[in-house]
Amino acid sequence: xxxxxxxxxxxxxxxxxxxxxxxxxxxxxxxxxxxxxxxxxxxxxxxxxxxxxxxxxxxxxxxxxxxxxxxxxxxxxxxxxxxxxxxxxxxxxxxxxxxxxxxxxxxxxxxxxxxxxxxxxxxxxxxxxxxxxxxxxxxxxxxxxxxxxxxxxxxxxxxxxxxxxxxxxxxxxxxxxxxxxxxxxxxxxxxxxxxxxxxxxxxxxxxxxxxxxxxxxxxxxxxxxxxxxxxxxxxxxxxxxxxxxxxxxxxxxxxxxxxxxxxxxxxxxxxxxxxxxxxxxxxxxxxxxxxxxxxxxxxxxxxxxxxxxxxxxxxxxxxxxxxxxxxxxxxxxxxxxxxxxxxxxxxxxxxxxxxxxxxxxxxxxxxxxxxxxxxxxxxxxxxxxxxxxxxxxxxxxxxxxxxxxxxxxxxxxxxxxxxxxxxxxxxxxxxxxxxxxxxxxxxxxxxxxxxxxxxxxxxxxxxxxxxxxxxxxxxxxxxxxxxxxxxxxxxxxxxxxxxxxxxxxxxxxxxxxxxxxxxxxxxxxxxxxxxxxxxxxxxxxxxxxxxxxxxxxxxxxxxxxxxxxxxxxxxxxxxxxxxxxxxxxxxxxxxxxxxxxxxxxxxxxxxxxxxxxxxxxxxxxxxxxxxxxxxxxxxxx
Numbered sequence: 094x095x096x097x098x099x100x101x102x103x104x105x106x107x108x109x110x111x112x113x114x115x116x117x118x119x120x121x122x123x124x125x126x127x128x129x130x131x132x133x134x135x136x137x138x139x140x141x142x143x144x145x146x147x148x149x150x151x152x153x154x155x156x157x158x159x160x161x162x163x164x165x166x167x168x169x170x171x172x173x174x175x176x177x178x179x180x181x182x183x184x185x186x187x188x189x190x191x192x193x194x195x196x197x198x199x200x201x202x203x204x205x206x207x208x209x210x211x212x213x214x215x216x217x218x219x220x221x222x223x224x225x226x227x228x229x230x231x232x233x234x235x236x237x238x239x240x241x242x243x244x245x246x247x248x249x250x251x252x253x254x255x256x257x258x259x260x261x262x263x264x265x266x267x268x269x270x271x272x273x274x275x276x277x278x279x280x281x282x283x284x285x286x287x288x289x290x291x292x293x294x295x296x297x298x299x300x301x302x303x304x305x306x307x308x309x310x311x312x313x314x315x316x317x318x319x320x321x322x323x324x325x326x327x328x329x330x331x332x333x334x335x336x337x338x339x340x341x342x343x344x345x346x347x348x349x350x351x352x353x354x355x356x357x358x359x360x361x362x363x364x365x366x367x368x369x370x371x372x373x374x375x376x377x378x379x380x381x382x383x384x385x386x387x388x389x390x391x392x393x394x395x396x397x398x399x400x401x402x403x404x405x406x407x408x409x410x411x412x413x414x415x416x417x418x419x420x421x422x423x424x425x426x427x428x429x430x431x432x433x434x435x436x437x438x439x440x441x442x443x444x445x446x447x448x449x450x451x452x453x454x455x456x457x458x459x460x461x462x463x464x465x466x467x468x469x470x471x472x473x474x475x476x477x478x479x480x481x482x483x484x485x486x487x488x489x490x491x492x493x494x495x496x497x498x499x500x501x502x503x504x505x506x507x508x509x510x511x512x513x514x515x516x517x518x519x520x521x522x523x524x525x526x527x528x529x530x531x532x533x534x535x536x537x538x539x540x541x542x543x544x545x546x547x548x549x550x551x552x553x554x555x556x557x558x559x560x561x562x563x564x565x566x567x568x569x570x571x572x573x574x575x576x577x578x579x580x581x582x583x584x585x586x587x588x589x590x591x592x593x594x595x596x597x598x599x600x601x602x603x604x605x606x607x608x609x610x611x612x613x614x615x616x617x618x619x620x621x622x623x624x625x626x627x628x629x630x631x632x633x634x635x636x637x638x639x640x641x642x643x644x645x646x647x648x649x650x651x652x653x654x655x656x657x658x659x660x661x662x663x664x665x666x667x668x669x670x671x672x673x674x675x676x677x678x679x680x681x682x683x684x685x686x687x688x689x690x691x692x693x694x695x696x697x698x699x700x701x702x703x704x705x706x707x708x709x710x711x712x713x714x715x716x717x718x719x720x721x722x723x724x725x726x727x728x729x730x
Contacts, residue, residue, distance in 0.1 A: 132155045134158070155278075165335050171250060176213050190210040197497070219538075241423055287571075321519070323356065325662060331372070351699065362490060448487070499519050587631060594652055597625055
């Protein structure tokens with residue numbers, strides 16, 4: 094398939110402004126004639142619904158939660174980036190653009206990243222106007238803190254609950270449009286299929302999670318803002334409801350899936366304690382701003398951290414990366430944590446953890462000063478571990494967190510299916526092979542507030558869209574297909590639970606497609622996942638029925654999609670014979686164990702097309718060009 098990125102011409106700083114002018118417009122009086130479906134109510138979905146409703150479009154908003162406010166964006170902790178340069182330490186739109194391209198290891202589109210940097214300041218101003226309670230300095234000005242991958246302080250924050258506060262701002266904006274009648278919300282609905290009419294996305298099939306009823310909804314365009322696929326690893330920092338299903342169903346209708354192997358392993362998570370766990374807990378990257386990461390220099394040192402003198406502590410990030418220290422990007426920090434633990438220097442009962450120590454920060458600014466910055470995070474850590482991080486260092490270890498891969502989109506955020514737009518983490522577009530911390534919230538709000546309102550209007554003004562109803566054949570067929578899938582799952586009546594299959598899939602993917610990947614392990618995953626999927630369809634036991642609230646069935650539908658997606662994840666990682674960002678192939682590393690890219694062969698987006706059940710995907714490539722930030726070996730030393 095030929096991929097048309099639709100990147101406008103001209104200097105990079107002028108592309109977005111020029112593109113907005115060249116996009117066709119919809120007359121304000123005509124906007125009420127168009128209906129847009131927005132699936133997902135996180136930062137991207139809620140901001141898109143609010144913005145499109147404000148413009149005059151009719152919006153239908155869908156979410157799987159009982160309230161839009163429970164979208165997983167509330168879990169984001171540390172902050173949101175912007176290039177306002179309030180600290181006067183050298184930041185600019187260009188520097189934010191540069192750091193993001195470099196942080197993504199030169200595997201993102203320059204034009205998209207620069208647009209993101211341009212929108213960043215608008216986001217902060219907009220959210221302040223909404224009343225988002227960002228942290229402020231003594232004089233009342235907005236405060237900034239440092240985050241990994243940058244040498245300036247550009248991260249705006251609301252203590253350790255930035256995502257929640259930003260989501261409340263987007264939510265209240267959306268609910269204002271609900272009260273005006275521009276937006277209609279449909280909670281407790283899960284998207285089961287994308288409906289195409291004449292080759293264009295014109296609606297969705299959803300399951301009412303309370304009654305089990307299948308519903309068809311028509312529209313003139315569909316926006317997917319359904320988050321990432323990190324739960325393919327079973328244990329992740331994602332909410333248990335986070336899944337790949339909406340994106341995967343769109344993929345099976347023709348939307349290309351781009352760079353699925355680009356997954357982010359977050360370096361500061363509470364370590365695994367046993368098989369009883371169903372998820373992991375994130376400790377914000379902002380903690381690395383004041384916390385120091387270390388392990389004992391002695392292999393298997395049994396002493397308490399307070400008993401280990403400074404000379405016998407290995408501050409490995411500070412020693413290896415003196416320019417950035419503890420603020421190296423997430424992929425670098427994660428790999429180094431794995432390396433020191435592999436070398437026998439890990440701490441805690443599992444020996445799969447490192448220390449994050451705030452003793453120096455407490456000496457410098459006092460316990461109250463640390464509490465003012467991170468108090469809710471420290472409280473959360475103590476509740477989970479029963480350890481006081483003011484008195485003893487936190488124990489952290491990397492875990493699956495964010496996904497940079499997603500459905501392929503062009504510059505307008507439109508997938509390879511006309512009329513199907515993809516926003517936020519569900520698309521692939523802005524982060525390359527590694528997301529810098531505090532950039533997820535930035536991308537979600539940029540897409541929803543400042544990009545899709547322009548680009549979807551350009552689509553409506555350029556396309557002829559016939560009037561349709563949800564009773565016509567395409568919707569009926571899609572609903573029948575969804576019902577047949579549900580009936581099949583309920584009829585198997587096997588002996589293993591859905592959770593058992595999900596846990597086995599997670600073990601395969603984490604061990605073979607996790608932080609360290611190699612050809613043998615990836616080939617093992619590519620072989621094992623289809624076998625597990627075959628067993629699933631013969632031996633899964635799904636309790637309950639389809640005419641009531643049934644979380645067993647919900648989970649089964651999602652895990653069925655993960656079992657298909659997991660194979661593509663492994664195949665994409667096997668195909669990419671290089672190391673870049675979070676994708677680390679052990680065969681491709683420098684003598685000092687850093688990622689070794691192969692720009693001659695792999696400086697492109699790998700976009701995969703579904704060709705049918707049990708058929709190999711077909712690869713299309715979008716070549717990446719770097720005219721403003723020239724290709725170079727990433728270095729944070």
